[in-house]
Amino acid sequence: MAYSAKIGPSILSSDLSCLGSECVRMMECGADYLHLDVMDGHFVPNLTFGHPMVECLRKSVGQDPFFDMHMMVSRPEQWVKPMAAAGANQYTFHIESTTNPGNLIKEIKESGMKVGLAIKPGTTVEELAPWANQIDMALVMTVEPGFGGQKFMDDMMPKVSWLRSQFPSLDIEVDGGVGPDTIHKCAEAGANMIVSGSAVIGSDDPRSVISLLRTVVAEAIQKRSLDR
Ligand code: DX5
Numbered sequence: 317m318a319y320s321a322k323i324g325p326s327i328l329s330s331d332l333s334c335l336g337s338e339c340v341r342m343m344e345c346g347a348d349y350l351h352l353d354v355m356d357g358h359f360v361p362n363l364t365f366g367h368p369m370v371e372c373l374r375k376s377v378g379q380d381p382f383f384d385m386h387m388m389v390s391r392p393e394q395w396v397k398p399m400a401a402a403g404a405n406q407y408t409f410h411i412e413s414t415t416n417p418g419n420l421i422k423e424i425k426e427s428g429m430k431v432g433l434a435i436k437p438g439t440t441v442e443e444l445a446p447w448a449n450q451i452d453m454a455l456v457m458t459v460e461p462g463f464g465g466q467k468f469m470d471d472m473m474p475k476v477s478w479l480r481s482q483f484p485s486l487d488i489e490v491d492g493g494v495g496p497d498t499i500h501k502c503a504e505a506g507a508n509m510i511v512s513g514s515a516v517i518g519s520d521d522p523r524s525v526i527s528l529l530r531t532v533v534a535e536a537i538q539k540r541s542l543d544r
């Protein structure tokens with residue numbers, strides 16, 4: 317089985333005045349990658365940061381941490397080259413934000429980044445499916461994108477299960493409201509890349525939370541491989 321359990325804290329819920337040290341702290345607590353939420357105040361009703369911040373973060377944390385850029389922006393084409401130059405590793409864009417996903421996938425690959433394709437809760441998984449063989453990761457949003465700390469949407473799990481059944485080796489990420497209370501549902505459905513913001517960052521013991529999330533997902537992956 318090609319995929320493994322990976323936990324990516326979303327630093328949106330951290331003290332944004334100390335982003336560099338928060339990223340280092342998450343890596344030291346066992347994070348497998350960092351999920352960085354870019355919002356433009358247009359695709360979603362909130363603003364965060366762009367490529368200049370990513371460039372500074374890269375300098376601050378070194379070459380190793382994997383940056384998964386969650387691009388909640390209206391014109392994702394515009395930021396591919398700047399994000400690659402800033403040190404992003406994966407460019408995860410929303411299918412709802414572009415009329416030409418195929419061309420964007422090509423541009424992201426040419427820029428040397430991995431490709432993530434995200435769907436909002438109102439978007440069906442059938443809209444993502446035609447692209448699944450060309451991407452590195454599918455992101456099934458489990459909240460409406462825009463804010464951390466929202467309630468996990470159980471009813472997104474059939475999308476994850478369907479994707480897992482159709483694309484057995486695809487990386488499948490979930491994002492929004494995921495923590496110790498909801499991880500079992502994500503793991504059973506077949507997600508393997510787990511974004512967790514407030515549940516990890518807000519915890520007194522982020523290391524234990526990250527470890528617990530990874531264990532639950534790894535056990536589900538193992539069970540699936542035995543059942544095959
Ligand atoms: C929401 C973002 C998420 C968010 C997750 O639009 O995409 O990455 O930070 O935070 P929690 O885990 O608190 O829902």
Ligand code: ZN
Nearest residue numbers: 326353386491
């Ligand atoms: Zn996100």
